[in-house]
Amino acid sequence: MIELAALLFFPGGLFVLLNGMAYEWVDRKLVARFQNRVGPRWFQPLADNVKLLVNEEVIPENVDARLFITLPVVALAGVLTAALYVPIAGFDPAFSFEGDLIVTIYMLSLLTMATGLAGANTRDRFSLIGATRTLTQLFSYEAPFLLAFLAPAVVAGSWQISEINDYAGDHLWLILTQPIGAIVALLGLMGKLEIPPFDAPEAETEIVAGALTEYSGRGLALFHLGRNVELVAGITLLAAFYLGGISNPIEYVLKTLAVLFVLATVQTAVARLRIDQTVGVWWRYGVLLVLLQWLALIGAEVIF
């Protein structure tokens, strides 16, 4: 019974969805203020999603209708599952087992995979190019992103998120001991969320809305919600690993908002990268940096 409640209401399910929409608002509002705009009202993300859920969902011709309908559900389910394993709101993760870090990161990628498939499923040219870019981008940031999250796991001696969280809480903040890993993890998260400068897959001025161009109504709402949940799960994971762990709700709010603030600042300050430049940045610098971090780690392990 308690497990079901954890799944549906808190800390999983409903709470993460609301939290995701709240953080989307914070992000949008911050970016708007940085850009000298007024920004949306606090309930705007909720209103957007309610409106989309009410709207008719148009299924275009020449698509596999079952896939078209299922993909948004899979995407949202994937990230909601991922959220169950991270310390949402500063409480222990709803579910936990040895090695759940790998499962969580895999589940977070499910959204990107689903987005790519959704684009490839439709016959729209913008969607096809968007899908290609989404998947290209996935392959460029995924390895460094994973390595950046595995480094704290190695020093903590466990691949269980709750244990790494406890370790991070007891020791010097890992952002100080592993600064490169923290930066790569943050940038990888931005790539995952497709926010500037890594928003080539949905570059409005080139390919309209990228892979999701043909989506409307319910499907689009579910993808949006999935993105929101991914934002929450991602920054919670980042804060738990690199910002000294999350052990209570106050810490959770402060640390995740701090990460969100940095995210909003970076995305305000940069122009969009072309997809070839994105790949170049990740394979030329991202991978090298994170490998350097690993070498330093291994060196430290050997010496001490």
Added chain:
Amino acid sequence: MTETEKFSIPIGPQHPALKEPEHFVFSVDGEMVTSASVRLGYAHRGIEKSTENRNWAQNLYLLERICGICSHTHALTYCLGVEKLAGVEIPPRANAIRTLVAEMERVHSHLLWLGVAAHEAGFDTLFMYSWRDRETIMDLLEQLTGNRVNYSANVLGGVKFDVDEELAGAILDGLDYLEKRTYHYLDVVTTDAAFLQRTRGVGVMSAERAERLGVVGPTARASSVARDVRIDAPYAGYDEYVPNLIGHTTGDLEARFEVRIKELFESYRLIREILATIPEGELTSRMPRRIKANEAFSRVEAPRGEVFYYLRSNGSDKPDRIKVRTPTLCNMASVLTLVIGQQLADIPMILVGVDPCFSCNDRMVAINRGGRSEEVWTWERLRQYGIDYYGGSH
């Protein structure tokens, strides 16, 4: 996919990158553009024909509405042409005020362009800031003429609005602020590493190609083609207030950014000079209502390049023929050749790099391919054709 099958991307007539309807088709190989074509004419409004049913004074207001951004340019070009036809001299103060408004318009147009171009590169922060600062000059234009766009500052034979001490002070204050901001923007577009990745070496046009394609305006000047009507054939007050030609040699997108931003400083200098030395005197000369049969042309350097008007009078109070050519038409060919070999992601920036204004450039062009006879349809026949074409069911 076989080699003969092309994957083509349609951009427009409705597309988020375009604020006006125009249709482009780009063939791509992966992300690489292999060919490009354009279809113009979605916003053809029949303005040239309409001018023949209006008198000289009414046409001023019609032609001013060809372009929402360089409206003063069109009104000015028309006025210059009509005044040449009628042989009317303009008072020096009116000429100075015309030049003043033209330069203020250039400031607002270049700032607007800066924002749009930044948006195409996904740099929305620069977009928002440059448009915020553009409000300064918009407010000043409103104070001067009562309108933010379509200022209607010209009348045939002079100008409507005068500049007093108070307004001159407000303009100078606004310029001080804008100048400070413009230095910042110049710094951003020439040093921001992420932004330079999108502009440096992209869409490079050599001087030879620019000459061959007949490119005009800042786009040409960025490719080291010295072409500026204000200098080559001074009109209005430009023989007294001489702008310096801002050029660049690299011909890439970065050069187009730099040229336009540096032209802003030139405009600020000219506006200050005009306000400091504006001659006293009348605002208008007397204009005849009818103009004897004659023909004339006039050229004005719009923010985007050369605007060309051809006018023919027939002795009545209405023009016999007016022909308009806007700079976008001259620059369009460069877009189609520059995008080939570039990335798909560079298309919007190269397109916007010439500062296109599609609705202004949509004219009817008759191409005589030889062998086909020319014929003129009557209104009734055209109407019947339309009814038959659409099935006559309405």
